[in-house]
Amino acid sequence: MSTSLRQCERIARDEGLAAGLAMAIAGAEVATTAPGRWAAVPAESVRAGAEVRHDSLAAREGVTFLACQGRPPAAPASLAEIGRLLAAVRLGLVRRLLDHAVEHLSERVAGDEPLIRKQLITGTVADTMAEVELLREQAHAPHDPAALSDLHLRLDELGWQVLTLFGAAGYLADHPARALHVSFLVANTWIDREGVPE
Amino acid sequence: MIEFDDRLRAIRDRHREAAEDLRSRALAIDADPEAMEPHLDSPAYLMIRESSMPAAHRTSATAAASPDRGSCLENIVGLVELFRGDVGALLACPSPALAGVFVELLGDAAQKERFYRRISDGRTWSFFAMTEAGRGNDATAMETRLERDGSGGWLLHGAKRYIGHGARGGVGVVFGRTGRSALSIRAALVELPVPGWHAERLDMVGLRGAFLSELRFDGLPVAGDMLLGEHLPVTRRGIWGALTTFNNMRMQIAAAAVGTALAMAEYVAEHRKGAPGAEPVAARAEAARHLVYEAAARLDRSPERGYLSSAAKLGATRMAVETAHWAAAALGPAGLLEHPLLEKWTRDVRAFEFMDGTGNIQRLHVARGYRSGDADA
Numbered sequence A: 001m002s003t004s005l006r007q008c009e010r011i012a013r014d015e016g017l018a019a020g021l022a023m024a025i026a027g028a029e030v031a032t033t034a035p036g037r038w039a040a041v042p043a044e045s046v047r048a049g050a051e052v053r054h055d056s057l058a059a060r061e062g063v064t065f066l067a068c069q070g071r072p073p074a075a076p077a078s079l080a081e082i083g084r085l086l087a088a089v090r091l092g093l094v095r096r097l098l099d100h101a102v103e104h105l106s107e108r109v110a111g112d113e114p115l116i117r118k119q120l121i122t123g124t125v126a127d128t129m130a131e132v133e134l135l136r137e138q139a140h141a142p143h144d145p146a147a148l149s150d151l152h153l154r155l156d157e158l159g160w161q162v163l164t165l166f167g168a169a170g171y172l173a174d175h176p177a178r179a180l181h182v183s184f185l186v187a188n189t190w191i192d193r194e195g196v197p198e
Numbered sequence B: 001m002i003e004f005d006d007r008l009r010a011i012r013d014r015h016r017e018a019a020e021d022l023r024s025r026a027l028a029i030d031a032d033p034e035a036m037e038p039h040l041d042s043p044a045y046l047m048i049r050e051s052s053m054p055a056a057h058r059t060s061a062t063a064a065a066s067p068d069r070g071s072c073l074e075n076i077v078g079l080v081e082l083f084r085g086d087v088g089a090l091l092a093c094p095s096p097a098l099a100g101v102f103v104e105l106l107g108d109a110a111q112k113e114r115f116y117r118r119i120s121d122g123r124t125w126s127f128f129a130m131t132e133a134g135r136g137n138d139a140t141a142m143e144t145r146l147e148r149d150g151s152g153g154w155l156l157h158g159a160k161r162y163i164g165h166g167a168r169g170g171v172g173v174v175f176g177r178t179g180r181s182a183l184s185i186r187a188a189l190v191e192l193p194v195p196g197w198h199a200e201r202l203d204m205v206g207l208r209g210a211f212l213s214e215l216r217f218d219g220l221p222v223a224g225d226m227l228l229g230e231h232l233p234v235t236r237r238g239i240w241g242a243l244t245t246f247n248n249m250r251m252q253i254a255a256a257a258v259g260t261a262l263a264m265a266e267y268v269a270e271h272r273k274g275a276p277g278a279e280p281v282a283a284r285a286e287a288a289r290h291l292v293y294e295a296a297a298r299l300d301r302s303p304e305r306g307y308l309s310s311a312a313k314l315g316a317t318r319m320a321v322e323t324a325h326w327a328a329a330a331l332g333p334a335g336l337l338e339h340p341l342l343e344k345w346t347r348d349v350r351a352f353e354f355m356d357g358t359g360n361i362q363r364l365h366v367a368r369g370y371r372s373g374d375a376d377a
């Protein structure tokens, strides 16, 4: 189990969102497992003629949305497992983009020093990694829907924290940080947070 | 808490009606921000045009419930309602916007006349070009240059990035430096068409109505009387004007965050009755609304003091992003695909962090203001 969590994090960090998503949902029957009417899948996995919903940002990440039955899911246990693997994918993406941000901020100068030396920035880098370490442990937790839902809400916040580091560049549709925007959309289709108390 | 009198209530109610019109256009503008013709004579745009122009350039008598252009509070009360309609549709409206605030502050009579005459047709966008690709928050290090042309005028060389409406603008302000010091940064009024101007739209994650663009100038001619602030003391000509403009604009971004958060909270309440967390989320958005009013009122009393407007921008922006995350979850699995308006807002709210000073810059302002006693002022 933990091997696959690690693998999902690794592949997302090395190869990006679509590759991570492919691993997280490998072997699942998407149309009957997904909790909503649409499920994020790697675009290249879609069979010709299948009903899909296109999103311009997701498409650039190699992700599309496949029409599904919606609830109730046929296999709640495998859905929970996908939720955990997807959390690992999102952690991998946070690492991937944090590396990128640090490189970007090392080259960018404000006043007479690189932005990476500003303590507010160092603080964000440190907070991001502390949260990554904590959430990685949380992803190992048992299949409790409330904990899983909380995990993904924290991943939403964490992805956003990394996005702020890029300034307006990370808001460009053709910037690599786009993966963090799209992973928010991807998780929205796979995590069932309804009815979970706050 | 700011108590509303009859006038503020009238302003709020009038803007509420226009907000509905804005919202009905929101998804179309996000999908194709170039196709603006169907919206330019809409009731909301007509109202915005009327209230954003100086009296001499208005085409009809102003209704009593137009905000006084000199009152930040009255403007913010109206804007929160419009932003609650849709931030993208509002920012897509041709108006004086940031450039107008700046021209008003630094322009002489002829420059103001030229600026407002050009945009009074309601079909001309204005631009405010300060940011460069290599320099964001650190604008005093900008590289765009104004070089003397030898006959009393200037030639503009350089490039700008993330400039709202740049690629479709008709008139606006471009910052460049005439020398090395921070005081040498000046703003030129630029009216199109003009040789040496190259512009292209950027594809953004959200807030597509703002039409962010990249600009490049190679020897763009600027007549000698088109530099703004020539009639003012040297210290008040360039960056000072920009900073004063930002105190004001920051409130507008805070209002955008509040308006969008209110819209999301109400949207979820309507489409998912009893969604867990709905009450605290709505209460926080309301609290941010009151904070933004309070900060606007304080700016009216002391325009140079930015402490509360920075605190309001920082807090409201964070609250709006958190509201977006909550709303996406509250609509249930794939809710973002089934509710495109909400999906759009979750992208739009992420722009506010970067506009008119990023979060970290506001943090620095807030801490400085706190230490100099402004929190208790």
Ligand SMILES: Cc1cc2nc3c(=O)[nH]c(=O)nc-3n(C[C@H](O)[C@H](O)[C@H](O)COP(=O)(O)OP(=O)(O)OC[C@H]3O[C@@H](n4cnc5c(N)ncnc54)[C@H](O)[C@@H]3O)c2cc1C
Residues within 6 Å of the ligand: A108, A110, A115, A118, A120, A121, A164, A165, A166, A167, A168, A169, A171, B127, B128, B129, B130, B131, B133, B135, B136, B137, B138, B161, B162, B163, B164, B207, B210, B212, B351, B354, B355, B356, B357, B358, B359, B360, B361
């Ligand atoms: C929707 C939108 C509309 C815009 N419209 C306009 C416009 O019309 N005209 C215009 O001129 N510009 C516009 N901008 C650009 C905006 O003003 C810049 O994005 C902003 O100044 C930040 O610059 P940057 O993006 O290069 O980030 P950077 O300055 O590169 O910042 C990168 C990161 O470093 C942090 N940082 C920077 N300096 C410091 C510091 N001293 N201490 C600690 N942390 C720091 C930032 O908070 C951020 O996290 C717009 C941007 C957006 C997103």
